[in-house]
Amino acid sequence: MIRIESFSFTYEGEKAPALEDITLRVEEGGFAGIIGPAGAGKTTLARAVSGIIPHHYPGDYYGRILVGGLDPVDTSLTDLSRIVGMVFQDVESQIVSSVVEDELLYGLENFGVPHEEIPERLETALRQAGIENLRERSIASLSGGQRQKVAIASIIALRPRVLILDEPTGELDPVSSRQIFAMLKTLNEAYGITVIVIEQKIMLLSEFARQLIVLSRGKIAYQGPAREVLSHADELLQLGVNCPRVARLSMLLSERLGKPLPVCVNLDESEAQVRGCLHD
Amino acid sequence: MIELKNASFSYGAGSTVRDLSFTIDAGEFVAILGANGAGKTTTVKLIDGLLKPTSGSVLINGKDTAVTRVSERARQVGFLFQNPDQQICRNTVREEIAFGLTAVRGDLGEDGIRARTDEMLREFGFTGEEEPFSLSRGQRQLVALASVLAVQPEVIILDEPTTGLDYLECAHIMDMISRMNREQQMTVIMVCHDMEVVLDYARRALIISGGQLIADGPVEQVFRDEALLARSSILPPQIIGLSLRLGAGFEQVTTAEEAAEAVLRLRTGKEAAE
Amino acid sequence: MRDLFQYVPGNSLIHRLNPVTKIFLTVVICVAAFITDRIPYLLFLLCVDLGIGFAAGVPRKALGILKGLLRIAVFLFVLQALVVRRGTPVFWIFTDTGLVTASKVVLRLIVVCMPLAMVLAVTRISDLANALVQVLHLPYKYAFTLTTAIRFIPQFLEEMGGIMEAQTARGVEFDTKNAFRKLGLMLPLCAPLLISSVRRSEATAVAAEVRGFRLRTRASGYKQYPFAPADLAVLLFSVLLIAGAVLI
Numbered sequence: 001m002i003r004i005e006s007f008s009f010t011y012e013g014e015k016a017p018a019l020e021d022i023t024l025r026v027e028e029g030g031f032a033g034i035i036g037p038a039g040a041g042k043t044t045l046a047r048a049v050s051g052i053i054p055h056h057y058p059g060d061y062y063g064r065i066l067v068g069g070l071d072p073v074d075t076s077l078t079d080l081s082r083i084v085g086m087v088f089q090d091v092e093s094q095i096v097s098s099v100v101e102d103e104l105l106y107g108l109e110n111f112g113v114p115h116e117e118i119p120e121r122l123e124t125a126l127r128q129a130g131i132e133n134l135r136e137r138s139i140a141s142l143s144g145g146q147r148q149k150v151a152i153a154s155i156i157a158l159r160p161r162v163l164i165l166d167e168p169t170g171e172l173d174p175v176s177s178r179q180i181f182a183m184l185k186t187l188n189e190a191y192g193i194t195v196i197v198i199e200q201k202i203m204l205l206s207e208f209a210r211q212l213i214v215l216s217r218g219k220i221a222y223q224g225p226a227r228e229v230l231s232h233a234d235e236l237l238q239l240g241v242n243c244p245r246v247a248r249l250s251m252l253l254s255e256r257l258g259k260p261l262p263v264c265v266n267l268d269e270s271e272a273q274v275r276g277c278l279h280d
Numbered sequence: 281m282i283e284l285k286n287a288s289f290s291y292g293a294g295s296t297v298r299d300l301s302f303t304i305d306a307g308e309f310v311a312i313l314g315a316n317g318a319g320k321t322t323t324v325k326l327i328d329g330l331l332k333p334t335s336g337s338v339l340i341n342g343k344d345t346a347v348t349r350v351s352e353r354a355r356q357v358g359f360l361f362q363n364p365d366q367q368i369c370r371n372t373v374r375e376e377i378a379f380g381l382t383a384v385r386g387d388l389g390e391d392g393i394r395a396r397t398d399e400m401l402r403e404f405g406f407t408g409e410e411e412p413f414s415l416s417r418g419q420r421q422l423v424a425l426a427s428v429l430a431v432q433p434e435v436i437i438l439d440e441p442t443t444g445l446d447y448l449e450c451a452h453i454m455d456m457i458s459r460m461n462r463e464q465q466m467t468v469i470m471v472c473h474d475m476e477v478v479l480d481y482a483r484r485a486l487i488i489s490g491g492q493l494i495a496d497g498p499v500e501q502v503f504r505d506e507a508l509l510a511r512s513s514i515l516p517p518q519i520i521g522l523s524l525r526l527g528a529g530f531e532q533v534t535t536a537e538e539a540a541e542a543v544l545r546l547r548t549g550k551e552a553a554e
Numbered sequence: 555m556r557d558l559f560q561y562v563p564g565n566s567l568i569h570r571l572n573p574v575t576k577i578f579l580t581v582v583i584c585v586a587a588f589i590t591d592r593i594p595y596l597l598f599l600l601c602v603d604l605g606i607g608f609a610a611g612v613p614r615k616a617l618g619i620l621k622g623l624l625r626i627a628v629f630l631f632v633l634q635a636l637v638v639r640r641g642t643p644v645f646w647i648f649t650d651t652g653l654v655t656a657s658k659v660v661l662r663l664i665v666v667c668m669p670l671a672m673v674l675a676v677t678r679i680s681d682l683a684n685a686l687v688q689v690l691h692l693p694y695k696y697a698f699t700l701t702t703a704i705r706f707i708p709q710f711l712e713e714m715g716g717i718m719e720a721q722t723a724r725g726v727e728f729d730t731k732n733a734f735r736k737l738g739l740m741l742p743l744c745a746p747l748l749i750s751s752v753r754r755s756e757a758t759a760v761a762a763e764v765r766g767f768r769l770r771t772r773a774s775g776y777k778q779y780p781f782a783p784a785d786l787a788v789l790l791f792s793v794l795l796i797a798g799a800v801l802i
Binding site: 050051052056077078080081084085086088090092093094095096097098099102105106107108109110111112115118136137138140154155158 | 560561562563678679680681698701702705708709754755757758760761762763764765766767768769770774775776777
Binding site for chain 3: 325328330349350351354355357358359361363365366367368369380383384413427428431
């Protein structure tokens, strides 16, 4: 779905490249998580895949990106956004309406979805996001988590094949954060949308994302299945990326017991692993 | 010492807290927990007097916040906001740190202020000539923290200090605060969504739910009360969650280290029995 | 103050009026307030404003707006009364002409500002933009700029409030009673406010573009905004308001 080959980008007026020699693939139907310390180039990568780079941010662009077969350089942002939906870090700046329903209508109207199709699209998106009950609500009266869901719903109403989210849970409490990830999981598994999410909460990423990409100083430090990437816990810590404590426990146990154990990414796995260690 | 006596605050349909009563002694490290919209920020703003209680009272060192001005209290109580951009208003990091000092530490004199600014710059690893708005979000948060800590407040209030920070920046900020708490008895009151951070640093936890205080106790004890956590939409830190599931033999476990040791202990116990 | 401009969902007669009708009525009230020179008629217009607020089911909002405006009004009243030196003195240095002129100025201010603020409370912002495009054939770009600017007001106020709060907490005397001193303290804060506003408007532009902003045409709008009998009734009422202002 997404292919990036030896991509480098330097913002106009900057000396150091924001991203350097990035090569990666996200398959159709994949769920990829991007993590890395501040200034690692996470947002730049999201902008490049969604085409906001180079259309809104000029600079030196090397290498090649293909999104669903389209090259963002030759494709207008509008055409690209038919394939890639982007949910921005600052939800407030993305919202254009005062009522939930209108927010979903906005993109549908713009892209010229036939008017007879609109009610169905609207209802489907509200259902997929699990916010049917908020349809008539004023956006100002919603909580942070609800607003985030509205922002995501307004993008999935456009039926993109790829959904990119830039720190969607940044200002949310743990329970609302999990709800957002559970929703992304549904969108990914039940509706086949490819999801790419930038996130600082490693616990959520390692549990939900199937592919983990660790960026550091504009380069890919590690990429692969979450379990595999997390097995480099000590190196990750050096880069400024923490690892979930159950993963750390797996590593401690495998060290102390002197036998290789898989790295756990959630409580269920960890519980089973510890019980296994006690009973063998 | 901070005392809240039946303090309530309501504003339209929005932020509301009811009947808060608790005391925070000098040198404590307290975390305030709760879901989005539970009233945590309102509570800390009441403590600082940025909001005045609509009924009840809030006392800082015996003085009612309703009669003293916030700007006069800035010497005693520092407040680190969630968004550093609302706090930063100068063109260089040096000016920014000196600005807060000049406002409340006139007693230090010009030389004293310069010396204190230099000290903070060294401590935080800034040259002083950086432009705050060209720094990263985490760096800006550090600038804001440096200018709050520079005045050496007796109490510091942190409203989600780790939002938007990566792990290293978060650890840097929390270690700095933790040291001031230990060495200078600075009282720390922190609103935080990251339960691992709360477990690592705070000693006492208050839980706010629907605008009311529903729990107050040592951090570990609060995190082991499953019914309470479910009621206030809080998820326990991972290893405590694990220890709750595993039960016997893991009751005291809070860190991955301790969990691994418990496993080894139980295994040797079993071998001995066999 | 922050929620002053926010939409209040509802299904009242006023809510259901065509957005263009609401704007027209607002403009008519403004024009009438400037044509008339009589205090009783201005008071009548004020009653019309409040009546609209009650009919729309947002009486608290209407009174809230009135309360906010009264604060500015008191200041303006004193200033105006002091400036006008004609007429016979009635009380201290105030003259009768001064007091009458000041009353008119203040009443006009309130009468004009109230419906402007209330339109936003009873009209969905996207309806406003769509109706301007469909009915008045305003290019969408301008309609979007207008509605975005309106959406920015509460965000801007919130940002300003947040900045002032943060500065107060670090010892800047924003809680002083002296209004001039407060104003002086606010000036240096314009830079951070400007920076965050520019950042936000850039983000808004990009976010709108990836949602097909450039594709939008007059026919894009899903909802239609036909004129109903109620709209005609309001138009008739508007004509009467203007006639009243001219004749009375």
